[in-house]
Amino acid sequence: MHAIVTTPSTTAPRSVESRMGLEDLFQSQAPEHFRPGRTLFWEGDPADHVFQLVEGMVRLYRIMADGRRVIVGFMFAGELLGLSFQDRYLYAAEAITDVSVRRVTTPGFRAEVDRSPELRPKLLARLQDEMCAAQDQMLLLLHHSADQRVAAFLLMVGRKTLGELSRGSLIKLDLTRADIADYLSLTIETVSRCISRLRNSGVIALDGPVRLTILKPTSLKEVAGEEEYWLATPDMPRQLSA
Amino acid sequence: MHAIVTTPSTTAPRSVESRMGLEDLFQSQAPEHFRPGRTLFWEGDPADHVFQLVEGMVRLYRIMADGRRVIVGFMFAGELLGLSFQDRYLYAAEAITDVSVRRVTTPGFRAEVDRSPELRPKLLARLQDEMCAAQDQMLLLLHHSADQRVAAFLLMVGRKTLGELSRGSLIKLDLTRADIADYLSLTIETVSRCISRLRNSGVIALDGPVRLTILKPTSLKEVAGEEEYWLATPDMPRQLSA
DNA sequence: CGCCTAATTGAACTTGTTCAAGAACTGTGG
DNA sequence: CCACAGTTCTTGAACAAGTTCAATTAGGCG
Numbered sequence: 225m226h227a228i229v230t231t232p233s234t235t236a237p238r239s240v241e242s243r244m245g246l247e248d249l250f251q252s253q254a255p256e257h258f259r260p261g262r263t264l265f266w267e268g269d270p271a272d273h274v275f276q277l278v279e280g281m282v283r284l285y286r287i288m289a290d291g292r293r294v295i296v297g298f299m300f301a302g303e304l305l306g307l308s309f310q311d312r313y314l315y316a317a318e319a320i321t322d323v324s325v326r327r328v329t330t331p332g333f334r335a336e337v338d339r340s341p342e343l344r345p346k347l348l349a350r351l352q353d354e355m356c357a358a359q360d361q362m363l364l365l366l367h368h369s370a371d372q373r374v375a376a377f378l379l380m381v382g383r384k385t386l387g388e389l390s391r392g393s394l395i396k397l398d399l400t401r402a403d404i405a406d407y408l409s410l411t412i413e414t415v416s417r418c419i420s421r422l423r424n425s426g427v428i429a430l431d432g433p434v435r436l437t438i439l440k441p442t443s444l445k446e447v448a449g450e451e452e453y454w455l456a457t458p459d460m461p462r463q464l465s466a
Numbered sequence: 467m468h469a470i471v472t473t474p475s476t477t478a479p480r481s482v483e484s485r486m487g488l489e490d491l492f493q494s495q496a497p498e499h500f501r502p503g504r505t506l507f508w509e510g511d512p513a514d515h516v517f518q519l520v521e522g523m524v525r526l527y528r529i530m531a532d533g534r535r536v537i538v539g540f541m542f543a544g545e546l547l548g549l550s551f552q553d554r555y556l557y558a559a560e561a562i563t564d565v566s567v568r569r570v571t572t573p574g575f576r577a578e579v580d581r582s583p584e585l586r587p588k589l590l591a592r593l594q595d596e597m598c599a600a601q602d603q604m605l606l607l608l609h610h611s612a613d614q615r616v617a618a619f620l621l622m623v624g625r626k627t628l629g630e631l632s633r634g635s636l637i638k639l640d641l642t643r644a645d646i647a648d649y650l651s652l653t654i655e656t657v658s659r660c661i662s663r664l665r666n667s668g669v670i671a672l673d674g675p676v677r678l679t680i681l682k683p684t685s686l687k688e689v690a691g692e693e694e695y696w697l698a699t700p701d702m703p704r705q706l707s708a
Numbered sequence: 709c710g711c712c713t714a715a716t717t718g719a720a721c722t723t724g725t726t727c728a729a730g731a732a733c734t735g736t737g738g
Numbered sequence: 739c740c741a742c743a744g745t746t747c748t749t750g751a752a753c754a755a756g757t758t759c760a761a762t763t764a765g766g767c768g
Contacts, residue, residue, distance in 0.1 A: 286605070288605070288609060289691070292609065294605060294608075294609065296601065308593070308594050308597040309594060310591060310594045310595065310598070314597075314598060314601060334587075334590075338583070338586060338587070341580070344580060344586065345576075345580070347590070348576075348589070348590075348593070349552060351550070351590070351593045351594070351597070352550050352551060352552045352593070353552065354597065355550040355556075355593070355596065355597060355600065356550075356552065356556060358597065358600050358601065358604070359538060359556060359600065361604070362538075362600070362603070362604045362607070363528070363530065363536060365604070365608055366536075366607055366608065366651045367530060367534065367536065367651065369723080369724095370723080370724065400746070400747090401746075401747065401748095402746085409608045409609065410724075410725090411724075411725060411726080412746085412747075412748095413724090413725075413726080413747090413748080413749085414723090414724060414725075416747060416748055416749080417724090417748080417749080419747095419748095420748070420749080432732085432733065432734095433732085433733075433746075433747060433748095434733090449531070611755075611756095612755075612756065642714070642715090643714075643715065643716095644714085652756075652757090653756075653757060653758080654714085654715075654716095655715090655716080655717085655756090655757075655758080656755090656756060656757075657715095658714095658715060658716055658717080659716080659717080659756095661715095661716095662715095662716070662717080674764085674765065674766090675714075675715060675716095675764085675765075676765095
């Protein structure tokens with residue numbers, strides 16, 4: 225899931241100097257601030273900086289030839305942005321909430337990584353992870369129903385912001401239905417209907433369009449299709465439980 | 467896979483021409499042969515080799531939880547396979563035609579690249595390209611009609627095997643409709659209908675399901691939606707009206 | 709030639725979209 | 739604090755694209 229974006233650096237234990245991570249390259253930079261709606265960079269701009277998102281949430285999008293906006297990913301606190309570009313940004317990045325980032329120049333970043341035998345494999349690994357995530361994202365979008373996508377999306381946002389979810393978890397959705405729709409490649413109407421359906425079946429509760437409470441985490445995961453993998457595991461005969 | 471999106475994903479040729487390329491790491495290896503239908507590796511296997519496809523065509527696929535096969539890509543002569551894996555293959559690779567490959571071990575490959583300041587950026591660039599291609603692929607599949615996808619697919623296969631296409635180009639489609647369907651995430655019926663439609667409108671001619679001739683390359687590109695791109699990108703970086 | 713599989717075509721159906729209203733939320737000013 | 743205006747969100751009904759099911763036809767190959 226969450227394509228494009230790099231993995232979180234939750235609690236980077238940085239025990240000693242020898243355990244250096246890519247994140248550490250940003251530590252000396254002063255944080256920069258962006259208001260909701262402000263753009264960090266545009267699609268097609270020269271990719272001259274790599275970013276670490278310190279705080280907030282960012283939307284990554286492209287505009288298609290016919291004018292539609294496609295959100296290719298969201299970024300959450302702790303993630304790195306800009307690793308996978310050649311010389312132009314592939315998409316635009318826009319602050320959703322108040323955002324603070326640190327940035328380093330792309331050549332500087334590359335040089336720094338290239339000179340460190342410790343960091344090099346980490347960058348590779350990060351890119352490979354992104355690749356992997358992008359594929360999963362693609363499979364999710366291509367081979368799952370609207371209900372599955374929306375459920376999976378809610379789980380993803382919840383987990384990114386709260387960690388593992390339980391009954392009663394309150395998710396603050398700082399996104400419009402249009403954001404969700406453009407990410408899942410659905411229409412706002414369909415997203416709305418899917419969410420209503422989840423509410424009507426008692427899986428979630430809504431307090432306005434923004435605050436939503438998870439009432440039945442297990443059901444939500446079920447709708448998202450997270451069980452499939454266990455059911456389909458070869459050593460267990462496939463079962464269609466109600 | 468190109469021209470779906472607003473910004474060109476392919477990168478400009480690098481100014482630095484170095485003697486050594488990633489391909490050269492395979493030159494000392496004896497070619498191996500696979501007959502049609504044989505598997506180079508399975509999804510989930512330890513990713514212990516990197517391959518160069520010398521000759522032939524390979525299909526890359528995953529099996530989803532519900533048993534459906536998803537073809538995540540095709541490989542053509544000259545391409546490298548296995549760069550973007552962490553420690554397990556993300557998908558299976560199966561020979562479609564007679565195939566010959568050279569292979570090196572993953573640790574060997576990595577060590578070799580890591581020790582060469584010349585090769586390192588090339589591997590990075592390769593991964594970034596794959597990333598771009600994966601995104602374009604995703605946008606193609608998500609935001610284009612069945613007709614567009616099929617047209618774009620025929621163009622892609624034609625170009626990979628013949629170079630740029632012209633009126634009368636004869637494409638040998640060593641694929642079943644199921645292959646195409648599983649790649650484009652359509653059904654075989656829909657693929658068949660799209661191809662019939664192209665035949666009926668005189669864009670292509672069929673001689674059996676395998677040999678197809680391009681009668682109107684321009685129309686085919688038009689159906690594939692390749693024009694959108696030029697219309698939408700008047701050689702300036704794109705500006706948006708929010 | 710005849711079999712078996714792949715490909716084509718048709719018709720009913722499903723899912724999500726589109727178009728069109730109405731309801732609810734947000735922020736502002738009185 | 740409430741009313742109001744501009745959104746955004748929700749809901750309904752008609753519609754379209756692609757799927758599914760089913761039947762035929764065409765190719766490939768012994």
